[in-house]
Amino acid sequence: MAELNKSWILRQRPVGDLKEGDLELVEAPLEPLKDGEVRTRLIYLSLDPTNRIWMSDVDGYLPPVGIGDAMRGGGLAEVVESKFDGLKPGDIVNTGLATWSLYSNLPGEALNALPRLPGVPLTAYMGPLGATGMTAYFGLMDIAKPKAGETVVVSAAAGAVGSMVGQIAKIQGCRVVGIAGSDEKCRWLTETAGFDAAINYKSENVGAALDEHCPDGIDINFENVGGKIMDQVIARLNDFSRMPLCGLISTYNATEPVPGPYSFSNLLMRRTLLKGFIVIDYFPRFPEGIQQMAQWLMEGKIKFETDIVHGLENAPGSLSRLFEGKNLGKLIVQVSEPPEV
Amino acid sequence: MAELNKSWILRQRPVGDLKEGDLELVEAPLEPLKDGEVRTRLIYLSLDPTNRIWMSDVDGYLPPVGIGDAMRGGGLAEVVESKFDGLKPGDIVNTGLATWSLYSNLPGEALNALPRLPGVPLTAYMGPLGATGMTAYFGLMDIAKPKAGETVVVSAAAGAVGSMVGQIAKIQGCRVVGIAGSDEKCRWLTETAGFDAAINYKSENVGAALDEHCPDGIDINFENVGGKIMDQVIARLNDFSRMPLCGLISTYNATEPVPGPYSFSNLLMRRTLLKGFIVIDYFPRFPEGIQQMAQWLMEGKIKFETDIVHGLENAPGSLSRLFEGKNLGKLIVQVSEPPEV
Numbered sequence: 001m002a003e004l005n006k007s008w009i010l011r012q013r014p015v016g017d018l019k020e021g022d023l024e025l026v027e028a029p030l031e032p033l034k035d036g037e038v039r040t041r042l043i044y045l046s047l048d049p050t051n052r053i054w055m056s057d058v059d060g061y062l063p064p065v066g067i068g069d070a071m072r073g074g075g076l077a078e079v080v081e082s083k084f085d086g087l088k089p090g091d092i093v094n095t096g097l098a099t100w101s102l103y104s105n106l107p108g109e110a111l112n113a114l115p116r117l118p119g120v121p122l123t124a125y126m127g128p129l130g131a132t133g134m135t136a137y138f139g140l141m142d143i144a145k146p147k148a149g150e151t152v153v154v155s156a157a158a159g160a161v162g163s164m165v166g167q168i169a170k171i172q173g174c175r176v177v178g179i180a181g182s183d184e185k186c187r188w189l190t191e192t193a194g195f196d197a198a199i200n201y202k203s204e205n206v207g208a209a210l211d212e213h214c215p216d217g218i219d220i221n222f223e224n225v226g227g228k229i230m231d232q233v234i235a236r237l238n239d240f241s242r243m244p245l246c247g248l249i250s251t252y253n254a255t256e257p258v259p260g261p262y263s264f265s266n267l268l269m270r271r272t273l274l275k276g277f278i279v280i281d282y283f284p285r286f287p288e289g290i291q292q293m294a295q296w297l298m299e300g301k302i303k304f305e306t307d308i309v310h311g312l313e314n315a316p317g318s319l320s321r322l323f324e325g326k327n328l329g330k331l332i333v334q335v336s337e338p339p340e341v
Numbered sequence: 342m343a344e345l346n347k348s349w350i351l352r353q354r355p356v357g358d359l360k361e362g363d364l365e366l367v368e369a370p371l372e373p374l375k376d377g378e379v380r381t382r383l384i385y386l387s388l389d390p391t392n393r394i395w396m397s398d399v400d401g402y403l404p405p406v407g408i409g410d411a412m413r414g415g416g417l418a419e420v421v422e423s424k425f426d427g428l429k430p431g432d433i434v435n436t437g438l439a440t441w442s443l444y445s446n447l448p449g450e451a452l453n454a455l456p457r458l459p460g461v462p463l464t465a466y467m468g469p470l471g472a473t474g475m476t477a478y479f480g481l482m483d484i485a486k487p488k489a490g491e492t493v494v495v496s497a498a499a500g501a502v503g504s505m506v507g508q509i510a511k512i513q514g515c516r517v518v519g520i521a522g523s524d525e526k527c528r529w530l531t532e533t534a535g536f537d538a539a540i541n542y543k544s545e546n547v548g549a550a551l552d553e554h555c556p557d558g559i560d561i562n563f564e565n566v567g568g569k570i571m572d573q574v575i576a577r578l579n580d581f582s583r584m585p586l587c588g589l590i591s592t593y594n595a596t597e598p599v600p601g602p603y604s605f606s607n608l609l610m611r612r613t614l615l616k617g618f619i620v621i622d623y624f625p626r627f628p629e630g631i632q633q634m635a636q637w638l639m640e641g642k643i644k645f646e647t648d649i650v651h652g653l654e655n656a657p658g659s660l661s662r663l664f665e666g667k668n669l670g671k672l673i674v675q676v677s678e679p680p681e682v
Contacts, residue, residue, distance in 0.1 A: 267615065268586045269617065
């Protein structure tokens with residue numbers, strides 16, 4: 001009996017939080033492989049806040065996923081069949097923007113076999129060496145341009161992007177303050193990731209804590225969250241501050257219009273540079289970012305955590321972990337067995 | 342009898358709109374002139390939206406004017422007495438940040454005698470060749486970096502800054518759409534200043550009008566106003582758009598916190614560069630900007646209007662013209678007679 005593919009299909013646009021029935025797991029025969037393509041079997045599926053944007057019919061940075069189409073997404077996959085000269089079965093690739101499917105037929109030209117780095121687990125390609133690591137690297141280094149001695153605040157600091165931002169900023173000689181949603185995350189930030197301070201926004205007064213931990217104001221706000229926390233941070237920005245605008249996760253499930261920050265006028269008074277960015281814009285520069293991050297990883301200067309859920313069937317139900325702040329580090333669905341190291 | 346000075350003193354911080362009694366016109370003897378100083382008599386006082394910021398005890402870009410101190414401001418003045426080698430009586434200078442006073446003693450080192458340009462009235466130094474012209478020039482050219490064929494929207498378009506922004510953008514080959522508050526202003530924008538279109542926000546649906554006049558979206562939003570109009574513009578920004586944040590005049594008289602734009606998330610989705618700026622940051626580069634603007638002026642490529650009120654005693658009462666949208670072009674108080682040309 002021929003093996004079947006499994007894909008999550010978008011059946012209806014979620015209203016507010018993603019609910020059962022918005023997506024459906026469907027089995028279908030494998031599609032024939034064309035010349036130039038490789039068939040991949042997904043090992044790790046990346047779950048990211050931006051997945052939720054793609055399900056809504058909003059004016060996002062990519063068109064929304066069509067109703068009846070497989071959910072957009074990607075991760076690490078193993079080549080199982082190849083009609084492309086540059087890749088062979090057993091190669092591990094980053095699929096880029098594919099779908100929430102066990103098997104995918106992908107153009108080989110867009111893929112590279114990932115090198116294995118000594119002492120670095122394969123999951124690093126889902127974190128520091130993957131899209132979230134590149135988001136942190138380019139957002140901080142290319143937009144914010146940190147200088148030694150500056151104060152950097154990062155929200156969703158224990159998340160896949162935030163935890164990298166803070167550690168890269170520390171390597172640059174900055175004072176780093178993270179905002180996260182549990183004492184456990186805050187401990188990880190200061191004890192493992194080397195942050196100077198961490199603020200639990202669920203139990204602390206964020207404004208007062210920022211005043212305490214940022215006595216010289218805030219030079220860089222790496223924004224992942226939006227909402228009231230962002231408002232508090234913007235109100236404390238220094239002259240000529242920079243604000244890479246990476247995400248607004250607090251608003252992605254909103255069903256009503258969300259006001260911008262009440263401290264908006266401070267962007268004028270403080271002459272702040274705010275720059276929205278999406279990591280795909282940096283795709284041509286990924287090799288540069290991966291090389292630098294890989295070096296720091298091998299030097300032990302970057303720690304990372306993964307939050308691994310098992311089984312493609314659990315992908316939609318696990319996405320909420322991001323919005324409820326349950327994950328520490330990169331949220332990944334292990335779809336099939338990774339290769340032996 | 343010795344001549345007396347006249348100065349507007351800040352007596353109390355205005356709540357909302359500036360009211361009678363907030364400032365008081367006081368006479369006092371002239372102060373003795375020190376070595377290195379010049380005594381100037383004010384000819385033209387500049388009235389600008391930012392004056393209102395300086396009266397409030399808010400976290401602005403400069404400390405607020407102290408209660409009991411002369412109101413901050415400046416304009417064109419004539420040197421009437423000099424203890425500084427580089428300046429002589431009769432020279433015309435731009436005072437920079439001085440006060441709302443008939444006479445001022447100023448350090449000569451910070452001043453330059455302004456050259457008279459053929460065919461260009463002295464008031465050009467209050468507009469295209471003054472702080473508002475430099476605001477337009479550097480905000481547009483240095484931050485927004487317009488490219489031919491792009492669409493530029495400017496709010497408060499018939500004001501001193503906005504009218505320059507639009508004309509400079511036209512020189513750069515852009516499509517320019519201005520937003521202003523009367524049919525008379527809109528006519529001036531399209532018929533005299535060469536804008537491609539103008540929107541009367543008091544009588545038109547701004548969103549629909551933007552859709553009509555910006556069929557290819559908006560590449561540059563030169564923001565002077567804030568509030569609901571800004572919200573409509575941000576919602577229509579293109580990918581990789583730029584937004585020099587120059588002013589938020591709609592909020593300066595607010596007595597309650599003002600929400601930021603509901604379209605804030607579009608700054609992320611469209612990868613917008615937003616940059617707050619204050620023209621004083623560009624002071625070292627003024628010669629470059631003045632040279633370029635003077636050339637365009639002499640070539641007849643830049644038109645400008647002045648709205649001249651007479652008498653220092655009318656300064657506070659005239660400031661409201663800016664907030665009520667009554668002025669077309671640069672609002673100036675003529676404090677004493679200008680020299681014969």
